[in-house]
Amino acid sequence: MDKYEVIRTLGEGSFGRVYKAKQLSDDTFVALKVISKRGRSAKELKGFRRECEIQRHLHHPNVIRMLDSFETENEIVVITEFAQKTLSTEFAKTGFLTEDRVQKIVWDLVSALYYLHSNRILHRDLKPPNILLDTNNRAKLCDFGFARNMSTGTHVLTSIKGTPLYMAPELIDEKPYDYNADLWSLGCIMYELLMGSPPFCTKSLLQLIRLIRYEEIKWPTFSSENCMSFLKGLLQKNPLKRLTWDEILSHPFVKGHIIISKNSTDAPLTRPLSPNTLQAKEQQMKDSIKNKHIKLPCSKTPTQEQCSGTTQNKSSNSKANKTSQNSSTGENIKKSNSQDLKNNNSKQNSIFPSKEESSQKSSTTFDHKENSIPQRTPGPERIIQNHGLNHVSPKKNIEANENVSQDSNKISAKNTFSFIEDNQPIETEEWILFLQRSLQEVIAGEMVSLTQIGQTNVLVSPLRNPNANSKVLSFVARLLSIPFVVKGVSEDTLVQIKKVYLEVKLVPNLVYATKLLVREHYENQDSTSSDSSSPIDSPLPKSETYRRLSELCDEDVQALEYIFLLVSHLVHTSDDFLLQFCDAIVVLSIYPLLGILLSLTCKRKVRVVADLLAILSQLLRKLPENCDIVEKILIFTQSKDTERNKINFVDLLRHSSHLLRERTCLFILLMSKNLPENSVKLFWDTNVRETLEALVYDSIETVRNAAELTVLEIKSKSFYSEGK
Template identity: 50%
Template sequence: MDKYEVIKLLGEGSFGRVYKAKMVSDSSFVALKVICKGRRSNKEIVGLRRECEIQKHLHHPNVIQMLDSFETPSEIVVVTEFAHKELNTILGKEGYLSEERAIPIIWDLVSALNYLHSHRVLHRDLKPQNILIDSKNRAKLCDFGFARNMSTGTHVLTSIKGTPLYMAPELIEEQPYDYKADLWSLGCIIHEQIQWPTFVSDNCITFLKGLLQKDPAKRINWDEILNHRLVKGHILICDDSTNMPLTRALSDKTLQVKEQQRNDNKFNFIEENHPIETEEWIVFLQKSMEEVINGEMTSLTQPNLTNIIVSPLRNTNTSPKVLIYVAKLLSVPFVIQGVSEETREQIRKVYLEVKLVPNLVYSSKLLMRVKSEENSSLSPSPSDSPLSVQSSYKNIVDLTDEDLQSLEHIYMLITHLIYSDNEFLSKNKLQVVIDLLAVLTHVLRVFPENLELIEKIVLNENNEGKSVNFVELLRHNDPLLKERACFFLLFLGKYLSPKKMEGLWNETVRETLEALMYDSIESVRNIGPWKN
């Protein structure tokens, strides 16, 4: 770092911090991207190194040039050329650009994307925040955190990457994709920056229609792009492409191989714990929430769309703020008026299909988990979570207000879903009962001041549903269930008043307990109430 003089902080996010700096040797300005290793898994660090490896080989006037990269014991530092503005900032201030101002930016972006694809690199996260404008008003593509260098034998990808607002339909529909996913994102950016519905030329309209074809097979290809009247003659093409650039039309034989890969590849919705940009996700979730409130339920009635919304629940880098918005959005159809019961039932079926409850529970575990180098590399898998075995969890005093709010919203939604439909319970109903007995026993043992709540549950004091049938529990074939039932009775006997205990006691319970004195399971024999 001695070669650089830091001037000011430009921005920060889940990736780290970016500083404006000056090179000591010649006083030229550079950007320093500083990424802390501390709370990142080995897999994430390997990904960061891969990003550097991809970017250092890219040399094009419309791609931010990486000048240097190095590591310290605690940080990875990437040094790039400095650009003065973000396209996102310009659009935030001005709202839109005239077509006359937008067209040079379009030329630059097409030039940058053509260069990447000619080198078999997919960017996979095109958005205004990743487009910089330098002092000469040239647009430059940056941030290659999600970029993928495709080997010559690979024709489609299956891992989800990118920002929901700019994500191609084939990704949302969980289909294998290729370079045309980048072209869709480019179309979204062009559409966003141009003023509508004022005059827009026919050339611009036809170019956008070509980029924003929902079916990637019908989407405009590189031959058509380079010969389109909007950009023809204005694209800066370098001559150093690879032997098999993605910009070249495929042979019939290669097309057959590509189609076979599409059929063979299973879509991998969770490839790694990639960074989650909090503000971008909140904008996406807020817009989705507005649609649902206004009666447009598509995002919650189609599993592939709902899966996009649910995906942050499985990511270790998701902030509590995003979790709050996810839980709120998924709860909206059950709290607003005007939603038919038929629609709500359809939404519940989708929630079952995307395994919403296991994902919600898993997200709460991730939120409570104390991150360490050992457990941060664990693969997020709600259905086969290693967290309960290998992870330690925060004390309640260490939780922030946002942590507590997110947990509240998550478990309110879980409670509602389970109350509305037993299908949301674990398929292993026996395990649910065993776990519930463990929770109730723990409450009695550690927080006996909550005895009144336990009494309401066990004695059915509100006359709702059935009271606990201890005979059925104690006579069950599962030894762990019998053991937990004995433990629970033991602590009930300690804290419940004699009068209320009499309400649970009868001759059948007594005979069952006496029989357990000779049970084949030693742990049941040793912990029964008769030992006291």
């Protein structure tokens, strides 16, 4: 840093800060992007380093040039050429630009995209803030945090990337996509420069998704014929109908003004595909779609439909808990217009399955695969990868070992989970704005979005992102809980919403979000060792642990409250949700985490404990064949020498919350009925017995009843009179 003199701050985001600086050797201005390592996981830092590696090799007049990069103990510093302003500031004052000015900017952007695609690089986050203007008003692309360098054999991607306002329809519909997604984003930027706003603009995420899917674009009426022809060619909802690169280069709106640099690959994305390559691409698309429908691991004996998250054909060991919802008839729910639009804005077709076909699939993975053709490794595998609504990182396959059979026979050799994690920065403020508006819509009765898998999947995606802060997680859980608490929601709508929640694996995603929220990141973990395989029963690195209770802030606790309140409700409405909860616990092997949560007995955290007790009690009541999950929680927490994660049942029974006292009594009763006595003895002692007996005289009737029932049922057990 002694080579540079920092002048002022240019911007700040979730990644860090950007400064204007002067290079002391020649007094030229540069931009310093400083990324703090504090609070970052090794995989996050690896993602930042990958971004640097991509940008280091880019040399084009319309791409911001990277001059240098280095690391200190606490920071990653990237030095790039300095640009005077962003494209957003160019039209901020007037609200739009003239067609002549837009045309010159489009020349620059097309030149930059052609260079990237020629070198098999997708930008995936084209938007005005990521376009800079130099002193000559030449546009330059920057921010390659979501960029992907596609290998020669990869033709399509599936992970959702980018900013929603500029996101292509195929990404919204979770379809495989290629470089055409960048061209759609370019069309959105061109439209915004001409009209003052993107083609589909709203603060509501759910409304935005509907607009992109179903609404026609309102075209400018004042632009030239060439301008309109080029714009419409980019903004085709069907990616197969968008302008090809050959058509772009020969289009009169840009012809003769594109800077073409020599590419460094023998298979540029800008070249028409050969018949064999086109066939391989179509096969990858089919494989990607098929790969999204991996079945869930079975719990003991459930049917295949249970494993894939459907609500039919429940196991003989499970009984449907048909709890009625407290909802009354009211306003009719608004219906979205799903009719295919005519003209050039019709939805994608051809090799892409229709929405109806997609909705008939039995299940989806917890997230979308990054590679078009998954690696086929023998035996069980779990894919731990980085992902979100802004995501991608290398996939790694974790081979099965003896811990699978030792842990539980729930995971079969054929059916496995796919937990895919996103370690890329998330636009927190943007997400909160979208979620707030969407929450207001759902409260007002707009439930249609939650009955559609694609739109619900978008809402669920932050649950897989470790960079999604507690506030974002709270909004997601609250939003998805609304249908069960507001009046006027019909029973048919609730049934459909629950089917969608099963389909998108909401409960496992909520469990996964809990793990990401509470786990502890190690800053000094070597990046080269971060990808080393861990045992199959632990998707976390061996060095990773969970935070202490004192380290959880109020927002963390609030997020946990909303998460477990929703999970508790869902597992009590259907055994299918309960099965998914069991499977998620087994695959993630988060028994110590549940022990930590059951130790949150201070006043501000009591709701989390109460709901978790209700969930585990429901597990013992409805699926006693999975009681080993509760047993492992006791083993992890009660048999350790350390007191850090120990569950104090006396504190739970003596708690000031009568709800907690009541649920603890019933939990002890169900454990005594379903667990081996040796496991019960892990927490049972004279203090527990005496406290339980004292509750028979509690001032609250429900607590008295629960205590009386528990004492009556377990008094005959051999351990009852024993003490430690």
